[in-house]
Amino acid sequence: MTDIMRKIVLSAAALLLAAACGQNDDWNAYNGDYTVDRNTVIVLNGRNVDISDYENAEISIMVKEGNNCDIILRNFITGQPEITVPASLETGGTKAAAGAGFSGSTEAADRTVRVEGMTADTSLASISITEEITVEGIPGKWALDSIRTAFFHPSLEEIDFSEAVPGLILSVDELTAMINSYINSTVRQDPSISGSFIEFTRDGYINPSEDLLCYYIRPADNTMYIFLRKSIVEEITDSITANPDIMAVITMLGLTSFIDTPQSMSIPLQYSIADGGLTVTASQVILDPYEDMLTEPLAMISAILYSMDYEDFSSLLGDTLAPLAGIITEDNFAAFKEVLINTFNTLTDGQAEYSVSAVLIPFTE
Numbered sequence: 001m002t003d004i005m006r007k008i009v010l011s012a013a014a015l016l017l018a019a020a021c022g023q024n025d026d027w028n029a030y031n032g033d034y035t036v037d038r039n040t041v042i043v044l045n046g047r048n049v050d051i052s053d054y055e056n057a058e059i060s061i062m063v064k065e066g067n068n069c070d071i072i073l074r075n076f077i078t079g080q081p082e083i084t085v086p087a088s089l090e091t092g093g094t095k096a097a098a099g100a101g102f103s104g105s106t107e108a109a110d111r112t113v114r115v116e117g118m119t120a121d122t123s124l125a126s127i128s129i130t131e132e133i134t135v136e137g138i139p140g141k142w143a144l145d146s147i148r149t150a151f152f153h154p155s156l157e158e159i160d161f162s163e164a165v166p167g168l169i170l171s172v173d174e175l176t177a178m179i180n181s182y183i184n185s186t187v188r189q190d191p192s193i194s195g196s197f198i199e200f201t202r203d204g205y206i207n208p209s210e211d212l213l214c215y216y217i218r219p220a221d222n223t224m225y226i227f228l229r230k231s232i233v234e235e236i237t238d239s240i241t242a243n244p245d246i247m248a249v250i251t252m253l254g255l256t257s258f259i260d261t262p263q264s265m266s267i268p269l270q271y272s273i274a275d276g277g278l279t280v281t282a283s284q285v286i287l288d289p290y291e292d293m294l295t296e297p298l299a300m301i302s303a304i305l306y307s308m309d310y311e312d313f314s315s316l317l318g319d320t321l322a323p324l325a326g327i328i329t330e331d332n333f334a335a336f337k338e339v340l341i342n343t344f345n346t347l348t349d350g351q352a353e354y355s356v357s358a359v360l361i362p363f364t365e
Contacts, residue, residue: 027067027089030100033060034124041126045203047211050231053264059117059124061102063089071102071115076129078204078227079216079266083108085115099125110135110217111204131203135217137273138224141197142360145277147183151176151354156346161339197363217271224280226267233262254296276362283355298348305341309333 035058036042042049060072067089074082087104099119106113111134117127133139151172159175161168170178187193199207206213206226214227228236237259240246250256270281287294310333328336346352 027063027069030061030069030089030119031063032122033058034119034122037123039120040124043126043128045129045131045205050229052234053229053231059119059127061089061100061119069102071104073113073115073129076127077108077111077113077131078214079218079225080109083113085113087115107134110219133200133202133204133217135219138217138271138278139200139202141199141363141365142278143197143363144187144193145359145361147180147187148357148359149176149179149183149355150357151352153346153352155351159339159343161336198360222271224269224271226269228265228267230262230264233265237262253300255293257293258290278360279357280360281355281357284353302341302344302348305337305344308337313337 036051036054038051040051040054042051042054054075057073057075059074059076062070062072064070069087069089071085071087072082073085077083083106085104085106085108087102090101090103099121101116101118103114103116105115112132114130115127118125153172156172158169158171161170200215201208204214204216205211206215212228212232214229216225216227217223218225240250240259250259267282267286270283272279272281310330313328313333347354
């Protein structure tokens with residue numbers, strides 16, 4: 001190779017190396033955090049969202065090699081505060097207000113997540129997220145087959161009504177069986193129940209036409225969480241505060257803290273899948289996060305029960321007392337009241353285990 005050719009080759013290599021280094025520097029310019037602001041456009045599973053539900057959301061871009069990067073999503077994915085999505089950047093050049101496009105996908109816990117969007121200077125210009133639940137046996141339309149209640153307390157095996165009704169002593173199991181029989185008889189006789197269904201969609205919604213509830217799954221412990229976004233909780237609390245009668249009761253029971261600062265909520269349900277059916281169970285663990293907040297209201301309810309007389313009881317229940325006519329009377333009310341108070345105290349002493357299960361079967365149209 002002549003000296004002239006060698007110089008040409010070396011010069012070309014130097015230019016390529018400089019260009020490559022320059023390109024890496026350009027991509028690295030997009031490293032950093034990008035927050036959500038009022039101008040960010042967010043689309044989740046083809047739906048526009050309430051921006052207030054994502055006020056704490058952000059992404060981080062971590063450039064790896066060339067235009068490959070990791071996109072860290074924070075507070076975007078239901079039930080997953082943070083996930084990392086391998087992605088690629090889609091525009092080069094000097095960092096400017098137009099920002100960089102990005103796209104990628106990953107498997108995260110119970111779903112596949114696909115994301116694409118555009119950064120601005122220090123915020124997100126837009127982001128579109130598509131999810132698909134990967135846990136089999138839950139997505140689909142389900143009809144209610146039956147309801148099962150269960151109750152256990154280490155020191156309560158039977159309830160004695162004999163002072164009010166001679167000879168009436170029921171074991172907890174017998175009483176639970178009676179309750180289940182009554183509920184399921186009602187379910188079977190109500191055509192509006194037999195003809196309806198609940199749908200868990202592939203993209204994580206419950207009854208998508210209502211667009212109110214989402215769900216996510218933790219298969220490792222067979223838990224399904226019903227998720228209410230902050231904006232939905234705010235709608236519920238607004239309707240409560242607009243009703244003076246309900247607010248009077250809430251204020252009396254000291255429950256205003258529940259509605260003063262509405263936040264998103266996750267409700268845990270245990271689930272099991274067997275023989276093509278799905279059973280979801282709500283238990284006392286739902287109340288665990290609110291244990292401290294419930295101390296005052298429970299004490300208030302206990303005080304109300306102690307002070308209640310038959311007239312108060314009749315007025316409180318109104319027409320719903322009709323089925324109990326001839327069973328609870330003014331003469332035996334004191335005895336029933338004692339049973340009611342003892343039962344309430346047992347239910348709220350922290351030792352009781354209780355649950356309600358919905359047995360679901362595939363819905364056929």
